Amino acid sequence: MAINTTLLAILSLGSACLLHFMYRLFTHRRWFKDLPQPPHDFLWGHLKIMGEVAATMPPNTHPQAYLTAIAQKYKLKGIFYIDLWPIAVPQVVLTDPDLMSRVTINQPLQMHQMADEFLSPIVGHNVIAVANGSIWKKAHNAMAPAFSKSHIRSLTDVIVEETMQFRRALDQHAGKGDVFSMEDTAARLIFDVIGRILFNLKLHAQTEGSALLGDLREMIHLAQAQLSYNPFVKIGLIFKRREVLSRLNPAIVGIIKERLSILRDQKTVPSRKNPYSILDLMLREHTLDEDQMNEKSENLTPEFLELLVTNMKGLLLGGHGTTTDTLCFIYMLLSKHPEAVQKLREEHNRVFHANFAETLDTLLDSPQKTSELEYTTAVIKETLRLFPVGFGVRKAEPGVTIDYEGKTYPIDNNLVVIPLPHAVHYCPSYYPDPTSFRPERFLSSDPDSTAANANFRTFGRGARACLGQNLAMTELAIILLMTIRDYEFDCANLKPNKEPRTRWTNMDLRFGDVVFQELGLEAKPRGGMMMTVKKV
Structure with missing residues (x-):
């Protein structure tokens, strides 16, 4: 009797769960009726379509490529919806620059909590890139002076010094004639630069190796593995992550406390007009006057210290990631475009000097001259157009809608709002012949330059645009120079495809699968971007 009662209870509970699931399935799928979208299946939503598109590209391709492929395959213009329930949160994708501006500039939406959930295992909660409200405002106001154009120009000697070490590494590879990872080599260069800007310290990643860089990159690998649906994999990652964080967090805390001790010993209040480092600006929020300088250096609240550590890790990763990726893709593209290399060399000789030593002297004396490198800037922007670093995800408040071509569409209901630069950059309406590497489209003399610059969205727009874009553009210009x-x-080891994998690009006919950016912290080079180099 007891067994029958228990069995009946289990069957009743199972039936109730099944009915609840079917009710949610019906109401959820019905919500998408009459919205712009690819073909919608009542049972699968768009899961099968997403899987089919993903299968056409190499493993772990960044999802921006999938969404662009769907938009082009099904001729979806401006706005469309992706239903991935119950596997993932449904999405509304914006592929019209005006719509993107509305949610980032006109009525900026908050960052979606999904971004914080992805980043928090790597750096912690509320890093500036994904924070909202007062936390974001405080961090942004503190850091902004360090990213001004004038301050970045004052760091030219730092970028030059570290790039000289990069040249020595290239000399060694050229002498050996070996195959090496440009991603790893460039990452050490950019990490040393951002370390100087963040901490006013030499991190020596290029000369001695950096445990800090190694641990941060390991955290990215662990975050990628966290996307696995295998529960045993997830459990194992918890212990691995704790092991890395047990080294990483104390190292950064040590740097923070040491710097605060120095400031207090010198009774120095960091200046917003001429900051020594971003860390100084953040500490300024804690030590605003000389009276506080007399307090013990350990007197940092746990909350403030956690915020500092989180943002230092976030800036170290973000600061070196985007620039590293872009430098890799620039060298990749230039390897097949000798005409662009020749134009770069001619511009560098004209604006600076044909002699390298005199070029450095001019650069250090007049760093503002990098703004005259119009073609160099065009090469950087064209590379970032072809290989944007990814997208930010937003969330609308209940009841928020958006108008497009005379119709009103919902963007709330916990949807992930995705402004998709990748789709804009590969749309012929905005960029004629979009799969071609043509830097000239960004030159002021080109008739398409106004539209090209207006629709360029790699760094985002509005108050939440990439804080480090001036730094990234300056670093890249100097490194190329x-x-x-x-x-x-x-x-090295290119295997060009015989047929294009997708509709949105045919560059894989020349470069193979390396053109399909991998999902990392951002859309990163595939396979480390293996290269060879030789001296001219």
């Missing part, structure tokens, strides 16, 4: 004249790069 100091390398293109003396080195030629070639991709």
Whole structure:
């Protein structure tokens, strides 16, 4: 009797759960009726379509490529919806620049909690890139002076010094004639630069190796593995992550406390007009006057210390990731475009000097001259157009809608709102012949330049645009100025595809699968971007 009662209870509970699931399935799928979308299946939503598109590309391709492929395959313009329930949160994708501006500039939406959930295992909660409200405002106001154009120009000597070490690494590879990972080599360069800007310290990643860099990159690998649906994998990652964080967090805390001790010993209040480092600006929020300088250096609240550690990790990763990726893709593209290399060299000789030593002297004396490198800037922007670093995800408040071509569409209901630069950058309506590497489209003399610059969205727009974009553009311009004249790069082990994998690009006919950016912290180079280099 007891067994029958228990069995009946289990069957009743199972039936109730099944009915609840079917009710949610029906109401959820019905919500998408009459919305712009790819073909919608009542049972699968768009899960099968997403799987089919993903299967056409190499493993772990960044999802921006999937969404662009769907938009082009099904001729979806401006706005469309993706139903991935119950596997993932449903999405509304914006592929019209005006719509993107409305949710980032006109009525900026908050960052979606999904971004914080992805980043928090790596850096912690509320890093500036995904924080909202007062937390974001405080961090942004503190850091902004360090990213001004004038301050970045004052750091030219730092970028030059670290790039000279990068040249020495290239000399060694050229002498050996070996195949090396440009991603790893460039990451050490950019990490040393961002370390100087963050901490006003030399991190020596290029010369001695950096445990800090190694641990941060390991955290990214662990975050990628966290996407696994295998519960045993997830459990194992918890212990691995704790092991890495037990080294990483104390190292950064040590740097923070040491710097605060120095400031207090010197009774120095960091200046917003001429900051020594971003850390100084953040500490300024804690030590605003000389009276506080007399307090013990350990007197940092746990909350403030956690916020500092989180943002230092976030800036170390973000600061070196985007620039590293872009430099890899620039060298990749230039390897197949000698005409662009020649134009770069001619511009560098004209604006600076044909002699390398005199070029450095001019650069250090007049760093503002990098703004005259119009073609160099165009090469960087064209690379970022073809290989954007990814997208930010937003969330609308209940009841928020958006108008497009005379119709009103909902963007709330816990949807992930995705402004998708990748789709804009590969749309012929915005960029004629979009799969071609043509830097000239960004030159002021080109008739398409106004539209090209207006629709360029890699760094985002509005108050939440990438804080470090001026730094990234300046770093890349100086690195190109100091390398293109003396080195030629070639991709190694390329296996060009016989047929294009997708509708949105045919570059894989020349470069193979390396053109499909991998999902990392951002859309990163595939396989480490293996290269060879030789001296000119």
